[in-house]
Amino acid sequence: MPVEERHSYSNSELKCLSITNDATPKTCAAVAGPRPNSLWRRGARRFILPTMIFEEIPLSTIDYQDETFRISEDLDLARMVSALQAVGLIHPVVLLESVTPSNFTIVCGFRRLHGLRSIGSDMTLARTLKSTEHSRLELFLKAIWDNLSHREMAPLEAARILYKLKNEFGLENDILVERFLPLLGLSPHRNVLQGYLHLHRLHPELRSQLNAGHLTLSSAERLAQAAPEIQAGAARTLGKVRLSASLQREVLDLAEDLAAITDTTLTDIFNQPEIRAVGDDARLSAFQKGEKTHGYLYSLRNPRIARARENFQAEKAGLALPGTVRISADPFFETPRLRVEFDVASPRAFRETVDALATACRKASLDRLFEVS
Amino acid sequence: MSMVPYHPERIVIQEEACNDAATQEMLQRLPGIPVQTVRDVDSLLPELRASTDYRTTAKRTLILMHNRGSFMKECPGAGAEICCGYFVINYALNCHFECTYCVLQSFLNNPALTIYTNIGDLMGEVKEKILGSPGRTFRVGTGETADSLALDEITFYSRRLIPLFRSLPNAVLELKTKSAQVANLQALDHGGHTIISWSLNPRRIIRNEELKTATLEERLDAARLCRQWGYRVGFHFDPLIYYQGWERDYEEVVRELFRYVDPEGICWISLGCLRFTNDLKEIVRRRFPRSRIPYGEFVPGNHGKWRYFRPIRDEMYTKMQAMIREHAPRVLVYLCMENRAVWERSFGQAPSSTDELATRMDALVDFNDPP
Numbered sequence: 001m002p003v004e005e006r007h008s009y010s011n012s013e014l015k016c017l018s019i020t021n022d023a024t025p026k027t028c029a030a031v032a033g034p035r036p037n038s039l040w041r042r043g044a045r046r047f048i049l050p051t052m053i054f055e056e057i058p059l060s061t062i063d064y065q066d067e068t069f070r071i072s073e074d075l076d077l078a079r080m081v082s083a084l085q086a087v088g089l090i091h092p093v094v095l096l097e098s099v100t101p102s103n104f105t106i107v108c109g110f111r112r113l114h115g116l117r118s119i120g121s122d123m124t125l126a127r128t129l130k131s132t133e134h135s136r137l138e139l140f141l142k143a144i145w146d147n148l149s150h151r152e153m154a155p156l157e158a159a160r161i162l163y164k165l166k167n168e169f170g171l172e173n174d175i176l177v178e179r180f181l182p183l184l185g186l187s188p189h190r191n192v193l194q195g196y197l198h199l200h201r202l203h204p205e206l207r208s209q210l211n212a213g214h215l216t217l218s219s220a221e222r223l224a225q226a227a228p229e230i231q232a233g234a235a236r237t238l239g240k241v242r243l244s245a246s247l248q249r250e251v252l253d254l255a256e257d258l259a260a261i262t263d264t265t266l267t268d269i270f271n272q273p274e275i276r277a278v279g280d281d282a283r284l285s286a287f288q289k290g291e292k293t294h295g296y297l298y299s300l301r302n303p304r305i306a307r308a309r310e311n312f313q314a315e316k317a318g319l320a321l322p323g324t325v326r327i328s329a330d331p332f333f334e335t336p337r338l339r340v341e342f343d344v345a346s347p348r349a350f351r352e353t354v355d356a357l358a359t360a361c362r363k364a365s366l367d368r369l370f371e372v373s
Numbered sequence: 374m375s376m377v378p379y380h381p382e383r384i385v386i387q388e389e390a391c392n393d394a395a396t397q398e399m400l401q402r403l404p405g406i407p408v409q410t411v412r413d414v415d416s417l418l419p420e421l422r423a424s425t426d427y428r429t430t431a432k433r434t435l436i437l438m439h440n441r442g443s444f445m446k447e448c449p450g451a452g453a454e455i456c457c458g459y460f461v462i463n464y465a466l467n468c469h470f471e472c473t474y475c476v477l478q479s480f481l482n483n484p485a486l487t488i489y490t491n492i493g494d495l496m497g498e499v500k501e502k503i504l505g506s507p508g509r510t511f512r513v514g515t516g517e518t519a520d521s522l523a524l525d526e527i528t529f530y531s532r533r534l535i536p537l538f539r540s541l542p543n544a545v546l547e548l549k550t551k552s553a554q555v556a557n558l559q560a561l562d563h564g565g566h567t568i569i570s571w572s573l574n575p576r577r578i579i580r581n582e583e584l585k586t587a588t589l590e591e592r593l594d595a596a597r598l599c600r601q602w603g604y605r606v607g608f609h610f611d612p613l614i615y616y617q618g619w620e621r622d623y624e625e626v627v628r629e630l631f632r633y634v635d636p637e638g639i640c641w642i643s644l645g646c647l648r649f650t651n652d653l654k655e656i657v658r659r660r661f662p663r664s665r666i667p668y669g670e671f672v673p674g675n676h677g678k679w680r681y682f683r684p685i686r687d688e689m690y691t692k693m694q695a696m697i698r699e700h701a702p703r704v705l706v707y708l709c710m711e712n713r714a715v716w717e718r719s720f721g722q723a724p725s726s727t728d729e730l731a732t733r734m735d736a737l738v739d740f741n742d743p744p
Contacts, residue, residue, distance in 0.1 A: 260668060301670075302670045302682070304682055305670055305682050331673075334712070335714040336714060
């Protein structure tokens with residue numbers, strides 16, 4: 001798709017981007033103004049409306065490869081198919097008649113048209129527009145408003161809109177920040193824009209994980225900045241595990257640190273046999289795999305802390321105390337202080353616990369417990 | 374590479390600072406640089422922060438302005454379990470030395486390099502606070518929000534502060550630096566009331582992490598000069614940076630140090646392991662992708678700062694102290710911003726309190742020529 005020259009849009013076109021705080025579109029005469037043939041009659045009154053031509057269009061004449069105006073992320077919605085099967089097409093799609101006659105580009109209705117094709121329809125009702133009468137930006141704005149009129153944009157769709165406005169329609173960052181980020185329900189800041197522009201480059205597998213709610217938006221934005229092969233490597237690992245939002249951030253932090261420390265890439269880190277083995281271990285749930293992956297990366301990144309924790313657990317076990325006695329160290333062993341707690345429900349349990357503690361006092365593990373780090 | 378001196382590309386003067394003597398003197402020392410006057414320095418902030426690498430580019434702007442707040446404060450380390458009871462004077466904000474780990478990167482609101490020109494107010498406040506507590510000894514430094522001497526060839530403030538402290542019977546000034554700019558210190562009558570200190574690190578760290586600072590040799594040469602001029606000197610191994618082979622490199626620095634400076638001339642040596650904040654880690658990764666600083670084994674500590682896992686700190690302090698003791702058994706070595714457990718594990722003992730450490734340090738201040 002050729003990129004239109006920057007600043008090629010007239011003021012009147014950009015005025016039609018004017019957006020109020022509540023994201024309500026304002027009428028823009030320059031775009032939707034009256035045309036000579038737009039006289040409709042309704043009873044005794046006449047309404048002057050923009051030209052609207054509705055036609056039955058064969059699906060075979062539509063160019064599905066041309067995604068210039070596409071906004072929707074997922075084109076294969078089962079729900080859309082069900083709706084079409086149940087009640088048929090309610091809202092006509094919008095098509096652009098190409099220079100070549102009888103060949104149409106989709107402006108609005110990608111999901112509807114994909115749905116119609118999948119259920120075997122031949123024809124669609126469409127409002128058709130002529131390419132000579134509309135600029136490409138104007139048409140894309142129609143597509144944006146068409147989508148915004150009835151649903152929230154998913155992050156990847158907002159990313160697609162912003163990416164196209166910048167890279168295919170040549171709009172400046174300032175306009176995107178000031179006008180389009182609020183329109184899309186996003187904070188008008190440059191770094192928000194940068195994050196979404198990166199997001200558009202997210203690997204397909206990671207896109208699926210984001211859509212499924214398995215990958216957080218901040219993780220997705222972060223990974224989207226990496227090269228495609230690195231994203232693919234991360235997608236393979238993350239696809240096998242489930243991580244809470246905070247653990248996800250930690251896993252990425254650890255993997256990035258390790259890549260920097262070892263002068264390798266995230267792919268190399270995630271491709272380590274130990275990580276792959278965790279991902280392939282059928283005995284573990286996805287969440288258990290996530291915790292194990294995190295634990296392994298943490299011990300690689302922080303070997304001395306991990307060793308201290310292991311030693312502490314080993315020495316604690318060496319005391320052979322009953323489970324009712326809990327011993328914990330200072331966080332990160334900053335001081336040698338230990339906290340010892342126990343619960344008892346009877347004098348007998350109390351005596352047994354005290355006896356167990358007295359026995360533990362004579363074990364070398366007790367001294368080592370204070371020196372593990 | 375030798376120290377890179379500071380050369381601003383433009384000077385912005387706050388209107389009320391225009392007629393200050395310090396402003397006029399600095400303008401004379403910086404000829405040919407475009408000068409702009411503004412009423413409100415904050416109005417420059419959007420412009421200064423416009424670049425994606427604004428922490429680098431904004432320093433090319435030198436702002437001369439008044440400080441309307443307090444100049445002299447207790448050192449923020451005062452919140453540590455055992456602290457030396459230090460005071461700091463903020464005569465400037467920011468530093469052009471580009472140390473990768475520098476906390477100023479995440480700390481300063483205004484990313485330009487700012488020098489306060491109401492030096493008379495500064496001196497008045499310092500004098501009032503110090504003379505107002507005659508029973509107390511003040512150890513005061515200027516190296517918290519700027520290097521003490523990096524800008525001295527522009528400000529010449531050392532020539533005002535050293536005589537000021539010479540006149541204060543209960544105070545000593547410590548000028549902490551990574552520079553070798555000591556020319557202004559020659560022939561000043563300091564009366565033992567000024568100590569010149571250097572932050573030291575191995576050549577490898579200076580080369581890779583302290584990008585525009587003086588080399589180790591330049592720093593030690595400058596220290597030797599200061600000794601010749603009768604100043605006592607101090608050294609700060611802060612930040613100590615842990616990496617494979619650190620012992621060999623730091624041992625070399627310690628050996629070099631005592632080749633240049635006699636232990637008798639050293640007032641104190643401090644040790645402090647690297648500390649940084651979450652924000653700083655991200656900034657370092659972005660600004661200095663080749664830096665190894667963010668990749669140590671860190672744990673969260675006091676004041677929201679990260680520091681090395683305690684056994685790493687224990688190990689570094691224990692070994693550093695042994696290295697220093699080999700050359701200078703009697704010099705006071707102390708830890709900066711550390712807790713009691715670390716003192717005890719590293720040195721075998723800890724000061725009973727902040728007061729005890731402060732008293733020991735105060736006793737080391739040798740006013741050889743009382744005013």
